[in-house]
Amino acid sequence: MRVAVVLNHDRMGVINRFGQLCPKRDDRKTVESVVAALQEGGHETLLCEGDKGLLTTLEQFMPPDPEARPSGIVFNMAYGIQGECRLTHLPAMLEMAGVPYTGSSPLGHGLAFDKVVTKRLIRDCGVPTPNFRVMRRGTERTGDLRFPLVVKPRLESDSCGLQLVHEPAQLRQAVEAIVAQYAQDALVEEYIEGREIWIALLGNGELEVLPPVEQDFGHRKTRLLSWEDKMHMAGAAPQRICPAQIGSKLARTLRDISVATFRACECRDYARVDFRIDRSGQPFVLEINSMPGLGMTSAYVLAATTAGYSFSSLFNRILHIANTRYFGIGIP
Numbered sequence: 001m002r003v004a005v006v007l008n009h010d011r012m013g014v015i016n017r018f019g020q021l022c023p024k025r026d027d028r029k030t031v032e033s034v035v036a037a038l039q040e041g042g043h044e045t046l047l048c049e050g051d052k053g054l055l056t057t058l059e060q061f062m063p064p065d066p067e068a069r070p071s072g073i074v075f076n077m078a079y080g081i082q083g084e085c086r087l088t089h090l091p092a093m094l095e096m097a098g099v100p101y102t103g104s105s106p107l108g109h110g111l112a113f114d115k116v117v118t119k120r121l122i123r124d125c126g127v128p129t130p131n132f133r134v135m136r137r138g139t140e141r142t143g144d145l146r147f148p149l150v151v152k153p154r155l156e157s158d159s160c161g162l163q164l165v166h167e168p169a170q171l172r173q174a175v176e177a178i179v180a181q182y183a184q185d186a187l188v189e190e191y192i193e194g195r196e197i198w199i200a201l202l203g204n205g206e207l208e209v210l211p212p213v214e215q216d217f218g219h220r221k222t223r224l225l226s227w228e229d230k231m232h233m234a235g236a237a238p239q240r241i242c243p244a245q246i247g248s249k250l251a252r253t254l255r256d257i258s259v260a261t262f263r264a265c266e267c268r269d270y271a272r273v274d275f276r277i278d279r280s281g282q283p284f285v286l287e288i289n290s291m292p293g294l295g296m297t298s299a300y301v302l303a304a305t306t307a308g309y310s311f312s313s314l315f316n317r318i319l320h321i322a323n324t325r326y327f328g329i330g331i332p
Helices: 028-040 054-061 086-097 106-113 115-124 168-182 248-264 299-306 311-327
Strands: 002-007 044-049 072-076 132-135 149-153 163-165 186-190 194-203 213-216 239-241 269-278 283-289
Touching: 002 028, 002 054, 028 044, 028 311, 044 054, 054 072, 054 086, 072 086, 072 311, 086 106, 106 115, 106 283, 115 132, 115 186, 115 248, 115 283, 149 168, 163 168, 168 186, 194 248, 194 299, 194 311, 213 299, 248 269, 248 283, 269 299, 269 311, 299 311
Parallel strands: 002 044, 002 072
Antiparallel strands: 132 186, 149 163, 149 186, 194 213, 194 269, 213 239, 269 283
């Protein structure tokens, strides 16, 4: 099968520079590893930029057959270039052009990317999440929220702008910094002291729940994952334990809550749900990542390899799942 692996790397293929620039660049080495994995699966691949020239490139690489059926699929690894809700941009282009692709739809990415909408949706389903408020000004009242509080942008990923604050003056500064830097609301939520465990999901109908991954903070005073941690810039980044050592009851609870969160946010093919477990053993969903990192050292790939997948078989499995979703059959 023809598979176009689409990324956002050079960011030059736009008509105008307008709106918030995506702070994340695709890891070229990761994308090239995915291309190699798909080639190992026997696919003809093309690596291309998800910009204004993409549709012309795809039409040349995978022209429709005489019955107007798609002759290929996109493996979506594009995080967007600029503007709001950037994860939705490539899927929306492909939907309009009639090109199948892996991963969530514009709706799914939009619901999952907006942390406030995610929390409201899952609360309606009975899923626990930390108490929160949305703030635009640092002088707004926090209501019944209890310090310490975690403050982060409403519409960013990878812990961009995340701060842990312990008193009102810090909160005011953190909220105003987010509004100034990111031009968006700040999500303010109660900090849950305890363990952090991530659950990776694979599939659509009957979801495969991969082994849990725990972030081991060791003796760190601040037990939160920062942007520096996720970009591998921290001196003492948390270690990952997979499978996390948890009891069968908590494992079932995390599995059920993860699936409910995936369904509530209209995700597809694969995703990752991040939890905090308080000292009493109560889990709280922090967020769902509709497009989790897929590098060789990522938590998602660690969970998959622990479950028995090789790096190559994981990506070919994702492709198979997406093709089945579109056409009712897997890839020969």
